[in-house]
Amino acid sequence: MKTRVSLWMLIAVLFTAFALPSSISASTGDQGINEKLGLPIVVYGEALSEAQKTDVAELLEVNKHDQVDEFTVNGQDLANYIGGNPNSNMYSSVKIIHQDHAEGLNIDIVTPDNITQVTKEMYTNALLTAGVENADVLVASSVKVSGHSALTGIYKAYDAKGVKLDEDRMKVASDELDIATDIAEEEGVDRDEISKLLTEIKKQIAEQDPATREEIEQIVQDQLQSLNIELSEEDRQRLIDLFEQMRNLNINFDQVQNQLEDLTGSIQDLINDDGFWNSLRNAVQNFFKSLSNFINSLFN
Template sequence: MRRFWKKLTTAALLIGLITGIALPVMAAEGANDKSESINEKLGVPIVVYGDTLSNSQKQEVRKLLEVKDPDNTEEYNVTGQDIANYIDGDPNSRMYSSAKITREEKGKGLTINIVTLENITEVTSEMYANALLTAGVEDATVDVASPVKVSGHSALTGIYKAYDVQGAELDKERMQLADEELDVSTDLAKKEGMNQEKVSELMTEIKKAIAEQDPATKEEVEQIVKEQLDKLQISLSDQDRQMLTNLFEKMRDLNIDFDKVKNQLEDIASTVKNKIDELGLDPGFWEKVGNFFREIFQMIGNFIKGLFS
Protein backbone atom coordinates (compact mmCIF):
# COMPACT_ATOMS: atom_id res chain seq x y z
CA MET A 1 0.00 0.00 0.00
CA ARG A 2 2.83 2.40 0.84
CA ARG A 3 4.30 1.71 -2.59
CA PHE A 4 0.93 2.56 -4.17
CA TRP A 5 0.65 5.95 -2.45
CA LYS A 6 4.28 6.73 -3.18
CA LYS A 7 3.66 6.02 -6.88
CA LEU A 8 0.48 8.09 -6.84
CA THR A 9 2.24 11.05 -5.26
CA THR A 10 5.04 10.81 -7.80
CA ALA A 11 2.46 10.72 -10.60
CA ALA A 12 0.81 13.91 -9.34
CA LEU A 13 4.17 15.69 -9.21
CA LEU A 14 5.05 14.46 -12.68
CA ILE A 15 1.74 15.67 -14.11
CA GLY A 16 2.43 19.09 -12.65
CA LEU A 17 5.92 19.12 -14.13
CA ILE A 18 4.77 18.14 -17.62
CA THR A 19 1.80 20.46 -17.87
CA GLY A 20 3.56 23.41 -16.30
CA ILE A 21 1.43 23.50 -13.16
CA ALA A 22 3.21 25.51 -10.49
CA LEU A 23 2.52 26.62 -6.94
CA PRO A 24 0.75 29.98 -6.70
CA VAL A 25 3.09 32.96 -6.50
CA MET A 26 1.97 36.14 -4.76
CA ALA A 27 2.27 39.29 -6.84
CA ALA A 28 4.71 41.87 -5.62
CA GLU A 29 3.13 44.72 -3.70
CA GLY A 30 2.24 47.59 -5.96
CA ALA A 31 2.53 45.52 -9.14
CA ASN A 32 0.29 46.70 -12.00
CA ASP A 33 -2.07 44.28 -13.79
CA LYS A 34 -1.59 45.04 -17.50
CA SER A 35 -3.85 42.25 -18.76
CA GLU A 36 -6.57 44.74 -19.77
CA SER A 37 -4.21 47.51 -20.87
CA ILE A 38 -4.81 48.72 -24.43
CA ASN A 39 -1.74 48.88 -26.66
CA GLU A 40 -2.17 52.25 -28.32
CA LYS A 41 0.59 51.55 -30.84
CA LEU A 42 -0.37 48.07 -32.07
CA GLY A 43 -4.10 48.12 -31.33
CA VAL A 44 -6.42 45.85 -29.38
CA PRO A 45 -6.49 42.05 -29.85
CA ILE A 46 -8.66 40.72 -32.67
CA VAL A 47 -10.95 37.76 -31.97
CA VAL A 48 -12.46 35.76 -34.81
CA TYR A 49 -15.21 33.27 -33.90
CA GLY A 50 -16.29 30.29 -35.95
CA ASP A 51 -19.67 31.17 -37.46
CA THR A 52 -21.18 27.77 -36.59
CA LEU A 53 -20.83 28.36 -32.84
CA SER A 54 -24.07 28.61 -30.88
CA ASN A 55 -24.47 31.57 -28.51
CA SER A 56 -23.52 29.43 -25.52
CA GLN A 57 -20.50 27.99 -27.34
CA LYS A 58 -19.41 31.49 -28.33
CA GLN A 59 -19.54 32.56 -24.69
CA GLU A 60 -17.50 29.47 -23.78
CA VAL A 61 -14.87 30.32 -26.40
CA ARG A 62 -14.79 33.92 -25.19
CA LYS A 63 -13.86 32.66 -21.72
CA LEU A 64 -11.32 30.19 -23.11
CA LEU A 65 -9.60 32.98 -25.03
CA GLU A 66 -9.73 35.21 -21.93
CA VAL A 67 -11.76 37.93 -23.58
CA LYS A 68 -12.78 39.65 -20.36
CA ASP A 69 -14.02 42.87 -21.92
CA PRO A 70 -15.32 42.63 -25.50
CA ASP A 71 -15.04 46.44 -25.73
CA ASN A 72 -11.27 46.03 -25.53
CA THR A 73 -11.15 43.70 -28.54
CA GLU A 74 -12.30 43.73 -32.14
CA GLU A 75 -14.59 40.77 -32.82
CA TYR A 76 -15.57 39.14 -36.11
CA ASN A 77 -17.14 35.91 -37.31
CA VAL A 78 -15.43 33.67 -39.85
CA THR A 79 -17.78 31.91 -42.27
CA GLY A 80 -17.71 29.18 -44.87
CA GLN A 81 -17.73 31.92 -47.49
CA ASP A 82 -14.52 33.25 -45.98
CA ILE A 83 -12.91 29.83 -46.46
CA ALA A 84 -13.97 30.00 -50.11
CA ASN A 85 -12.61 33.53 -50.50
CA TYR A 86 -9.26 33.07 -48.75
CA ILE A 87 -8.22 29.50 -49.55
CA ASP A 88 -10.76 28.27 -52.14
CA GLY A 89 -12.35 25.99 -49.56
CA ASP A 90 -15.88 24.66 -49.24
CA PRO A 91 -18.34 27.54 -48.56
CA ASN A 92 -20.56 25.08 -46.70
CA SER A 93 -17.85 24.28 -44.15
CA ARG A 94 -18.81 24.29 -40.50
CA MET A 95 -16.66 26.72 -38.55
CA TYR A 96 -15.93 26.03 -34.87
CA SER A 97 -12.27 26.74 -34.17
CA SER A 98 -11.68 30.36 -33.22
CA ALA A 99 -8.62 32.52 -32.69
CA LYS A 100 -7.44 35.59 -30.83
CA ILE A 101 -4.62 37.54 -32.47
CA THR A 102 -2.50 39.97 -30.46
CA ARG A 103 -0.04 41.87 -32.61
CA GLU A 104 3.50 42.18 -31.22
CA GLU A 105 6.49 44.45 -31.78
CA LYS A 106 8.62 43.76 -34.86
CA GLY A 107 11.11 41.00 -34.17
CA LYS A 108 9.05 39.46 -31.39
CA GLY A 109 8.17 36.44 -33.55
CA LEU A 110 5.18 34.14 -33.56
CA THR A 111 3.77 32.54 -30.42
CA ILE A 112 0.97 30.00 -30.91
CA ASN A 113 -1.09 28.84 -27.93
CA ILE A 114 -3.61 26.05 -28.49
CA VAL A 115 -5.89 26.62 -25.52
CA THR A 116 -8.01 23.49 -26.07
CA LEU A 117 -5.43 20.86 -26.92
CA GLU A 118 -8.01 18.11 -26.47
CA ASN A 119 -10.27 19.64 -29.14
CA ILE A 120 -7.68 20.55 -31.81
CA THR A 121 -6.98 17.01 -32.90
CA GLU A 122 -4.62 17.26 -35.90
CA VAL A 123 -2.79 20.60 -35.95
CA THR A 124 -0.01 21.42 -33.46
CA SER A 125 1.20 24.88 -32.50
CA GLU A 126 4.37 24.30 -34.56
CA MET A 127 2.26 23.38 -37.60
CA TYR A 128 0.26 26.59 -37.20
CA ALA A 129 3.46 28.61 -36.85
CA ASN A 130 5.02 27.06 -39.96
CA ALA A 131 1.88 27.63 -42.03
CA LEU A 132 1.46 31.22 -40.84
CA LEU A 133 5.07 32.05 -41.71
CA THR A 134 4.40 30.66 -45.19
CA ALA A 135 1.31 32.88 -45.44
CA GLY A 136 3.32 35.93 -44.38
CA VAL A 137 2.09 36.34 -40.78
CA GLU A 138 4.82 37.45 -38.39
CA ASP A 139 5.19 38.97 -34.91
CA ALA A 140 1.98 38.00 -33.17
CA THR A 141 0.62 35.93 -30.33
CA VAL A 142 -2.16 33.67 -31.56
CA ASP A 143 -4.49 31.76 -29.23
CA VAL A 144 -6.66 29.01 -30.75
CA ALA A 145 -9.70 27.35 -29.15
CA SER A 146 -12.68 25.19 -30.04
CA PRO A 147 -15.53 23.94 -27.82
CA VAL A 148 -15.83 20.72 -29.88
CA LYS A 149 -13.32 18.34 -31.44
CA VAL A 150 -12.12 19.60 -34.82
CA SER A 151 -9.00 19.08 -36.92
CA GLY A 152 -7.97 22.72 -36.47
CA HIS A 153 -7.66 23.69 -40.13
CA SER A 154 -10.37 26.36 -40.18
CA ALA A 155 -8.70 28.52 -37.51
CA LEU A 156 -6.21 29.60 -40.19
CA THR A 157 -8.98 31.24 -42.17
CA GLY A 158 -10.02 33.24 -39.11
CA ILE A 159 -6.46 34.47 -38.69
CA TYR A 160 -6.29 35.51 -42.34
CA LYS A 161 -9.57 37.38 -42.01
CA ALA A 162 -8.30 39.18 -38.91
CA TYR A 163 -5.33 40.52 -40.86
CA ASP A 164 -7.46 41.35 -43.88
CA VAL A 165 -9.97 43.46 -41.96
CA GLN A 166 -7.07 45.35 -40.41
CA GLY A 167 -5.73 46.26 -43.84
CA ALA A 168 -2.71 43.94 -43.77
CA GLU A 169 -2.21 42.51 -47.25
CA LEU A 170 -1.59 38.77 -47.26
CA ASP A 171 -1.05 37.24 -50.70
CA LYS A 172 -3.90 34.84 -51.56
CA GLU A 173 -1.57 32.38 -53.26
CA ARG A 174 0.57 32.25 -50.12
CA MET A 175 -2.53 31.72 -47.96
CA GLN A 176 -3.65 28.85 -50.18
CA LEU A 177 -0.16 27.37 -50.09
CA ALA A 178 -0.08 27.64 -46.30
CA ASP A 179 -3.35 25.71 -46.15
CA GLU A 180 -1.87 23.09 -48.48
CA GLU A 181 1.17 22.88 -46.21
CA LEU A 182 -1.11 22.22 -43.25
CA ASP A 183 -2.88 19.47 -45.21
CA VAL A 184 0.47 17.87 -46.11
CA SER A 185 1.65 18.09 -42.50
CA THR A 186 -1.45 16.48 -41.05
CA ASP A 187 -1.43 13.78 -43.74
CA LEU A 188 2.21 12.91 -43.01
CA ALA A 189 1.55 12.84 -39.26
CA LYS A 190 -0.85 9.95 -39.84
CA LYS A 191 1.80 7.83 -41.56
CA GLU A 192 3.36 4.86 -39.82
CA GLY A 193 6.52 5.88 -38.00
CA MET A 194 5.62 9.58 -38.05
CA ASN A 195 4.04 11.89 -35.50
CA GLN A 196 3.14 15.57 -35.29
CA GLU A 197 6.43 16.58 -33.70
CA LYS A 198 8.51 14.74 -36.29
CA VAL A 199 6.54 16.33 -39.13
CA SER A 200 6.96 19.83 -37.66
CA GLU A 201 10.68 19.21 -37.31
CA LEU A 202 10.91 18.02 -40.93
CA MET A 203 8.98 20.98 -42.38
CA THR A 204 11.03 23.46 -40.35
CA GLU A 205 14.37 21.91 -41.27
CA ILE A 206 13.48 21.93 -44.98
CA LYS A 207 12.59 25.63 -44.77
CA LYS A 208 15.83 26.40 -42.95
CA ALA A 209 17.79 24.55 -45.65
CA ILE A 210 15.93 26.46 -48.37
CA ALA A 211 16.80 29.74 -46.61
CA GLU A 212 20.47 28.75 -46.46
CA GLN A 213 20.87 27.22 -49.93
CA ASP A 214 18.41 29.32 -52.01
CA PRO A 215 17.66 26.57 -54.55
CA ALA A 216 17.27 27.73 -58.15
CA THR A 217 15.68 24.60 -59.65
CA LYS A 218 13.17 21.92 -58.76
CA GLU A 219 15.99 19.37 -58.73
CA GLU A 220 17.76 21.36 -56.03
CA VAL A 221 14.55 21.49 -53.99
CA GLU A 222 14.21 17.74 -54.39
CA GLN A 223 17.78 17.29 -53.17
CA ILE A 224 17.09 19.42 -50.07
CA VAL A 225 14.02 17.32 -49.26
CA LYS A 226 16.08 14.13 -49.65
CA GLU A 227 18.90 15.47 -47.46
CA GLN A 228 16.55 16.44 -44.64
CA LEU A 229 14.70 13.13 -44.77
CA ASP A 230 18.03 11.31 -44.55
CA LYS A 231 19.30 13.57 -41.75
CA LEU A 232 16.18 12.98 -39.65
CA GLN A 233 16.13 9.29 -40.59
CA ILE A 234 12.61 9.51 -41.98
CA SER A 235 11.47 6.95 -44.55
CA LEU A 236 8.68 8.03 -46.91
CA SER A 237 7.15 6.51 -50.01
CA ASP A 238 8.08 7.94 -53.41
CA GLN A 239 4.61 9.45 -53.56
CA ASP A 240 5.01 11.27 -50.24
CA ARG A 241 8.51 12.46 -51.19
CA GLN A 242 7.06 13.89 -54.39
CA MET A 243 4.25 15.54 -52.42
CA LEU A 244 6.85 17.32 -50.26
CA THR A 245 8.96 18.31 -53.24
CA ASN A 246 5.93 19.73 -55.08
CA LEU A 247 4.91 21.74 -51.99
CA PHE A 248 8.31 23.36 -51.54
CA GLU A 249 8.73 23.88 -55.27
CA LYS A 250 5.55 25.98 -55.13
CA MET A 251 7.10 27.97 -52.30
CA ARG A 252 10.21 28.53 -54.46
CA ASP A 253 8.03 29.67 -57.37
CA LEU A 254 6.32 32.23 -55.10
CA ASN A 255 9.73 33.53 -54.00
CA ILE A 256 8.92 33.08 -50.32
CA ASP A 257 11.94 34.46 -48.47
CA PHE A 258 12.48 32.08 -45.56
CA ASP A 259 15.79 33.75 -44.81
CA LYS A 260 13.74 36.73 -43.62
CA VAL A 261 12.11 34.61 -40.91
CA LYS A 262 15.07 32.33 -40.24
CA ASN A 263 15.17 33.29 -36.55
CA GLN A 264 11.52 32.35 -36.16
CA LEU A 265 12.18 29.03 -37.89
CA GLU A 266 15.00 28.44 -35.41
CA ASP A 267 12.56 29.16 -32.59
CA ILE A 268 10.08 26.59 -33.92
CA ALA A 269 12.81 24.00 -34.36
CA SER A 270 14.11 24.41 -30.82
CA THR A 271 10.81 24.65 -28.93
CA VAL A 272 10.31 20.98 -28.15
CA LYS A 273 14.03 20.30 -27.71
CA ASN A 274 14.38 23.15 -25.22
CA LYS A 275 11.50 21.84 -23.12
CA ILE A 276 13.06 18.40 -23.02
CA ASP A 277 16.49 19.82 -22.16
CA GLU A 278 15.08 22.01 -19.39
CA LEU A 279 13.47 19.00 -17.76
CA GLY A 280 16.60 16.88 -18.21
CA LEU A 281 14.69 14.27 -20.16
CA ASP A 282 16.26 11.55 -22.28
CA PRO A 283 14.91 10.69 -25.77
CA GLY A 284 12.90 7.76 -24.42
CA PHE A 285 11.21 9.87 -21.76
CA TRP A 286 7.70 9.87 -23.21
CA GLU A 287 7.70 6.11 -23.62
CA LYS A 288 8.74 5.80 -19.99
CA VAL A 289 5.99 8.21 -18.95
CA GLY A 290 3.42 6.13 -20.83
CA ASN A 291 4.60 2.94 -19.14
CA PHE A 292 4.64 4.68 -15.77
CA PHE A 293 1.03 5.85 -16.01
CA ARG A 294 -0.17 2.52 -17.35
CA GLU A 295 1.27 0.96 -14.21
CA ILE A 296 -0.35 3.63 -12.01
CA PHE A 297 -3.78 3.15 -13.60
CA GLN A 298 -3.44 -0.61 -13.25
CA MET A 299 -2.58 -0.22 -9.56
CA ILE A 300 -5.54 2.15 -9.03
CA GLY A 301 -7.84 -0.31 -10.77
CA ASN A 302 -6.60 -3.19 -8.63
CA PHE A 303 -6.93 -1.07 -5.48
CA ILE A 304 -10.57 -0.11 -6.23
CA LYS A 305 -11.39 -3.64 -7.27
CA GLY A 306 -9.99 -4.86 -3.95
CA LEU A 307 -12.33 -2.57 -2.02
CA PHE A 308 -15.34 -4.45 -3.37
CA SER A 309 -14.01 -7.99 -3.31
Protein backbone atom coordinates in the same frame (compact mmCIF):
# COMPACT_ATOMS: atom_id res chain seq x y z
CA MET B 1 2.28 16.22 19.62
CA LYS B 2 2.65 19.85 18.63
CA THR B 3 6.06 19.11 17.11
CA ARG B 4 4.59 16.23 15.10
CA VAL B 5 1.73 18.43 13.75
CA SER B 6 4.14 21.19 12.80
CA LEU B 7 6.34 18.67 11.04
CA TRP B 8 3.47 17.38 8.92
CA MET B 9 2.41 20.92 8.08
CA LEU B 10 5.97 21.59 6.89
CA ILE B 11 5.86 18.44 4.76
CA ALA B 12 2.56 19.56 3.21
CA VAL B 13 4.01 22.96 2.33
CA LEU B 14 7.09 21.36 0.78
CA PHE B 15 4.97 18.97 -1.26
CA THR B 16 2.72 21.78 -2.50
CA ALA B 17 5.68 23.92 -3.52
CA PHE B 18 7.28 20.98 -5.29
CA ALA B 19 4.22 19.55 -7.02
CA LEU B 20 2.32 22.61 -8.19
CA PRO B 21 3.63 24.77 -11.05
CA SER B 22 4.33 28.38 -10.30
CA SER B 23 1.89 30.85 -11.80
CA ILE B 24 2.86 32.34 -15.13
CA SER B 25 1.70 35.78 -16.21
CA ALA B 26 0.18 35.58 -19.68
CA SER B 27 1.42 38.05 -22.25
CA THR B 28 -2.20 38.48 -23.29
CA GLY B 29 -3.37 39.98 -20.01
CA ASP B 30 -5.05 43.31 -19.34
CA GLN B 31 -2.58 45.87 -20.62
CA GLY B 32 -5.03 48.51 -21.71
CA ILE B 33 -5.35 49.63 -25.33
CA ASN B 34 -2.15 49.62 -27.34
CA GLU B 35 -2.67 52.64 -29.58
CA LYS B 36 0.34 51.77 -31.70
CA LEU B 37 -0.56 48.14 -32.48
CA GLY B 38 -4.35 48.35 -32.32
CA LEU B 39 -6.93 46.30 -30.48
CA PRO B 40 -6.71 42.54 -30.00
CA ILE B 41 -8.77 40.68 -32.61
CA VAL B 42 -11.11 37.78 -31.85
CA VAL B 43 -12.61 35.68 -34.65
CA TYR B 44 -15.35 33.20 -33.73
CA GLY B 45 -16.40 30.20 -35.79
CA GLU B 46 -19.90 30.81 -37.16
CA ALA B 47 -21.15 27.33 -36.19
CA LEU B 48 -20.77 28.06 -32.48
CA SER B 49 -23.95 28.28 -30.44
CA GLU B 50 -24.31 31.26 -28.11
CA ALA B 51 -23.35 29.08 -25.16
CA GLN B 52 -20.31 27.72 -27.00
CA LYS B 53 -19.30 31.23 -28.04
CA THR B 54 -19.45 32.31 -24.40
CA ASP B 55 -17.24 29.35 -23.43
CA VAL B 56 -14.75 30.14 -26.19
CA ALA B 57 -14.63 33.81 -25.17
CA GLU B 58 -13.71 32.69 -21.67
CA LEU B 59 -11.06 30.30 -22.98
CA LEU B 60 -9.55 33.08 -25.08
CA GLU B 61 -9.61 35.41 -22.06
CA VAL B 62 -11.45 38.09 -24.01
CA ASN B 63 -12.55 39.81 -20.78
CA LYS B 64 -8.92 40.58 -19.91
CA HIS B 65 -8.88 43.34 -22.52
CA ASP B 66 -10.54 46.74 -22.29
CA GLN B 67 -11.74 46.38 -25.87
CA VAL B 68 -11.43 43.88 -28.71
CA ASP B 69 -12.43 43.82 -32.36
CA GLU B 70 -14.70 40.82 -32.96
CA PHE B 71 -15.47 39.06 -36.24
CA THR B 72 -17.07 35.80 -37.38
CA VAL B 73 -15.62 33.31 -39.87
CA ASN B 74 -17.81 31.05 -42.03
CA GLY B 75 -17.59 28.47 -44.78
CA GLN B 76 -17.60 31.11 -47.51
CA ASP B 77 -14.50 32.65 -45.92
CA LEU B 78 -12.89 29.21 -46.04
CA ALA B 79 -13.63 29.07 -49.77
CA ASN B 80 -12.44 32.62 -50.39
CA TYR B 81 -9.14 32.39 -48.53
CA ILE B 82 -7.95 28.84 -49.12
CA GLY B 83 -10.39 27.30 -51.61
CA GLY B 84 -12.20 25.13 -49.06
CA ASN B 85 -15.79 23.93 -48.97
CA PRO B 86 -18.16 26.92 -48.55
CA ASN B 87 -20.66 24.67 -46.75
CA SER B 88 -18.19 23.81 -43.98
CA ASN B 89 -19.18 24.38 -40.36
CA MET B 90 -16.62 26.59 -38.68
CA TYR B 91 -15.90 26.02 -34.98
CA SER B 92 -12.23 26.96 -34.53
CA SER B 93 -11.81 30.43 -33.06
CA VAL B 94 -8.75 32.61 -32.59
CA LYS B 95 -7.48 35.64 -30.75
CA ILE B 96 -4.65 37.67 -32.22
CA ILE B 97 -2.58 40.29 -30.43
CA HIS B 98 -0.18 42.16 -32.67
CA GLN B 99 3.31 42.63 -31.22
CA ASP B 100 6.17 44.99 -31.95
CA HIS B 101 8.66 44.11 -34.66
CA ALA B 102 11.04 41.24 -33.78
CA GLU B 103 8.79 39.91 -31.01
CA GLY B 104 8.16 36.81 -33.10
CA LEU B 105 5.15 34.57 -33.64
CA ASN B 106 3.78 32.79 -30.57
CA ILE B 107 1.01 30.19 -30.88
CA ASP B 108 -1.00 28.79 -27.98
CA ILE B 109 -3.64 26.10 -28.47
CA VAL B 110 -5.79 26.67 -25.40
CA THR B 111 -7.99 23.60 -26.07
CA PRO B 112 -5.44 20.97 -27.13
CA ASP B 113 -7.87 18.10 -26.56
CA ASN B 114 -10.25 19.60 -29.13
CA ILE B 115 -7.65 20.36 -31.83
CA THR B 116 -7.01 16.82 -32.97
CA GLN B 117 -4.57 17.07 -35.90
CA VAL B 118 -2.75 20.39 -35.96
CA THR B 119 0.01 21.19 -33.45
CA LYS B 120 1.13 24.67 -32.52
CA GLU B 121 4.40 24.02 -34.36
CA MET B 122 2.42 23.19 -37.51
CA TYR B 123 0.46 26.44 -37.11
CA THR B 124 3.69 28.38 -36.65
CA ASN B 125 5.26 26.87 -39.76
CA ALA B 126 2.18 27.53 -41.89
CA LEU B 127 1.73 31.10 -40.65
CA LEU B 128 5.38 31.94 -41.32
CA THR B 129 4.83 30.64 -44.84
CA ALA B 130 1.75 32.86 -45.16
CA GLY B 131 3.71 35.90 -44.02
CA VAL B 132 2.24 36.29 -40.53
CA GLU B 133 4.84 37.57 -38.08
CA ASN B 134 5.11 39.27 -34.69
CA ALA B 135 1.86 38.25 -33.03
CA ASP B 136 0.46 36.21 -30.17
CA VAL B 137 -2.15 33.81 -31.55
CA LEU B 138 -4.50 31.77 -29.35
CA VAL B 139 -6.58 28.98 -30.89
CA ALA B 140 -9.65 27.41 -29.27
CA SER B 141 -12.57 25.15 -30.17
CA SER B 142 -15.52 24.08 -28.05
CA VAL B 143 -15.85 20.79 -30.00
CA LYS B 144 -13.34 18.34 -31.45
CA VAL B 145 -12.08 19.56 -34.84
CA SER B 146 -8.99 18.91 -36.95
CA GLY B 147 -7.84 22.52 -36.52
CA HIS B 148 -7.31 23.41 -40.18
CA SER B 149 -9.98 26.11 -40.31
CA ALA B 150 -8.22 28.22 -37.66
CA LEU B 151 -5.95 29.50 -40.45
CA THR B 152 -8.99 31.00 -42.17
CA GLY B 153 -9.92 32.89 -39.01
CA ILE B 154 -6.42 34.29 -38.78
CA TYR B 155 -6.44 35.33 -42.44
CA LYS B 156 -9.83 37.04 -42.01
CA ALA B 157 -8.59 38.89 -38.93
CA TYR B 158 -5.69 40.38 -40.87
CA ASP B 159 -7.89 41.20 -43.85
CA ALA B 160 -10.53 42.88 -41.68
CA LYS B 161 -7.85 45.09 -40.15
CA GLY B 162 -6.55 46.15 -43.55
CA VAL B 163 -3.41 43.99 -43.52
CA LYS B 164 -3.31 42.31 -46.91
CA LEU B 165 -1.58 38.93 -46.90
CA ASP B 166 -0.45 37.47 -50.20
CA GLU B 167 -3.17 35.15 -51.52
CA ASP B 168 -0.74 32.70 -53.10
CA ARG B 169 1.24 32.43 -49.88
CA MET B 170 -1.96 31.84 -47.89
CA LYS B 171 -2.92 29.01 -50.24
CA VAL B 172 0.53 27.42 -50.03
CA ALA B 173 0.43 27.69 -46.22
CA SER B 174 -2.90 25.86 -46.22
CA ASP B 175 -1.43 23.18 -48.50
CA GLU B 176 1.50 22.87 -46.09
CA LEU B 177 -0.84 22.25 -43.18
CA ASP B 178 -2.80 19.67 -45.17
CA ILE B 179 0.34 17.80 -46.21
CA ALA B 180 1.75 17.83 -42.67
CA THR B 181 -1.41 16.38 -41.13
CA ASP B 182 -1.91 13.91 -44.00
CA ILE B 183 1.60 12.51 -43.60
CA ALA B 184 1.15 12.21 -39.85
CA GLU B 185 -2.18 10.39 -40.28
CA GLU B 186 -1.43 8.22 -43.31
CA GLU B 187 2.25 7.44 -42.86
CA GLY B 188 2.15 7.16 -39.07
CA VAL B 189 4.95 9.69 -38.65
CA ASP B 190 4.98 11.59 -35.37
CA ARG B 191 3.56 15.10 -35.78
CA ASP B 192 6.54 16.67 -34.06
CA GLU B 193 8.89 14.90 -36.48
CA ILE B 194 6.89 16.24 -39.42
CA SER B 195 7.08 19.76 -38.01
CA LYS B 196 10.82 19.42 -37.57
CA LEU B 197 11.15 18.15 -41.15
CA LEU B 198 9.30 21.16 -42.56
CA THR B 199 11.32 23.55 -40.41
CA GLU B 200 14.66 22.03 -41.39
CA ILE B 201 13.78 22.13 -45.10
CA LYS B 202 12.93 25.83 -44.79
CA LYS B 203 16.19 26.52 -43.01
CA GLN B 204 18.11 24.78 -45.79
CA ILE B 205 16.20 26.74 -48.43
CA ALA B 206 17.16 29.95 -46.60
CA GLU B 207 20.82 28.90 -46.49
CA GLN B 208 21.17 27.39 -49.98
CA ASP B 209 18.78 29.60 -52.00
CA PRO B 210 17.96 26.81 -54.48
CA ALA B 211 17.46 27.91 -58.09
CA THR B 212 15.94 24.74 -59.56
CA ARG B 213 13.42 22.04 -58.75
CA GLU B 214 16.27 19.52 -58.66
CA GLU B 215 17.93 21.46 -55.87
CA ILE B 216 14.65 21.53 -53.93
CA GLU B 217 14.35 17.78 -54.42
CA GLN B 218 17.86 17.26 -53.07
CA ILE B 219 17.16 19.37 -49.99
CA VAL B 220 13.97 17.41 -49.25
CA GLN B 221 15.74 14.08 -49.72
CA ASP B 222 18.69 15.12 -47.54
CA GLN B 223 16.42 16.16 -44.67
CA LEU B 224 14.34 13.00 -44.92
CA GLN B 225 17.53 10.97 -44.60
CA SER B 226 18.89 13.17 -41.83
CA LEU B 227 15.76 12.72 -39.72
CA ASN B 228 15.40 9.05 -40.70
CA ILE B 229 11.88 9.57 -42.06
CA GLU B 230 10.62 7.19 -44.72
CA LEU B 231 7.76 8.36 -46.95
CA SER B 232 5.92 6.90 -49.90
CA GLU B 233 6.99 8.23 -53.28
CA GLU B 234 3.66 10.06 -53.54
CA ASP B 235 4.15 11.94 -50.27
CA ARG B 236 7.78 12.68 -51.09
CA GLN B 237 6.64 14.27 -54.35
CA ARG B 238 3.98 16.25 -52.49
CA LEU B 239 6.69 17.74 -50.31
CA ILE B 240 8.84 18.56 -53.32
CA ASP B 241 5.88 20.18 -55.10
CA LEU B 242 5.07 22.20 -51.96
CA PHE B 243 8.54 23.65 -51.58
CA GLU B 244 8.84 24.19 -55.32
CA GLN B 245 5.74 26.40 -55.02
CA MET B 246 7.45 28.30 -52.21
CA ARG B 247 10.55 28.74 -54.37
CA ASN B 248 8.45 30.09 -57.24
CA LEU B 249 6.77 32.55 -54.86
CA ASN B 250 10.20 33.78 -53.74
CA ILE B 251 9.33 33.32 -50.06
CA ASN B 252 12.33 34.66 -48.20
CA PHE B 253 12.87 32.47 -45.14
CA ASP B 254 15.96 34.50 -44.26
CA GLN B 255 13.56 37.03 -42.75
CA VAL B 256 12.34 34.51 -40.18
CA GLN B 257 15.56 32.53 -39.72
CA ASN B 258 15.67 33.21 -35.98
CA GLN B 259 12.10 31.98 -35.56
CA LEU B 260 12.91 28.85 -37.54
CA GLU B 261 15.87 28.23 -35.22
CA ASP B 262 13.65 28.74 -32.16
CA LEU B 263 11.01 26.46 -33.66
CA THR B 264 13.57 23.71 -34.21
CA GLY B 265 14.59 23.95 -30.56
CA SER B 266 11.03 23.82 -29.25
CA ILE B 267 10.18 20.83 -31.44
CA GLN B 268 13.28 18.99 -30.27
CA ASP B 269 12.24 19.64 -26.68
CA LEU B 270 8.88 18.01 -27.44
CA ILE B 271 10.53 15.04 -29.11
CA ASN B 272 12.69 14.55 -26.03
CA ASP B 273 9.73 15.02 -23.72
CA ASP B 274 9.68 11.38 -22.57
CA GLY B 275 13.19 11.70 -21.26
CA PHE B 276 12.26 14.84 -19.37
CA TRP B 277 9.31 13.22 -17.64
CA ASN B 278 11.33 10.12 -16.80
CA SER B 279 13.90 12.36 -15.14
CA LEU B 280 11.18 14.26 -13.30
CA ARG B 281 9.58 11.03 -12.06
CA ASN B 282 12.93 9.82 -10.77
CA ALA B 283 13.48 13.15 -9.04
CA VAL B 284 10.08 12.92 -7.34
CA GLN B 285 10.79 9.37 -6.19
CA ASN B 286 14.18 10.37 -4.83
CA PHE B 287 12.64 13.38 -3.10
CA PHE B 288 10.10 11.32 -1.20
CA LYS B 289 12.63 8.62 -0.41
CA SER B 290 14.91 11.22 1.14
CA LEU B 291 11.98 12.81 2.95
CA SER B 292 10.91 9.44 4.35
CA ASN B 293 14.44 8.74 5.58
CA PHE B 294 14.54 12.17 7.19
CA ILE B 295 11.21 11.64 9.01
CA ASN B 296 12.25 8.20 10.21
CA SER B 297 15.46 9.63 11.61
CA LEU B 298 13.45 12.12 13.71
CA PHE B 299 11.45 9.40 15.49
CA ASN B 300 14.17 6.78 15.87
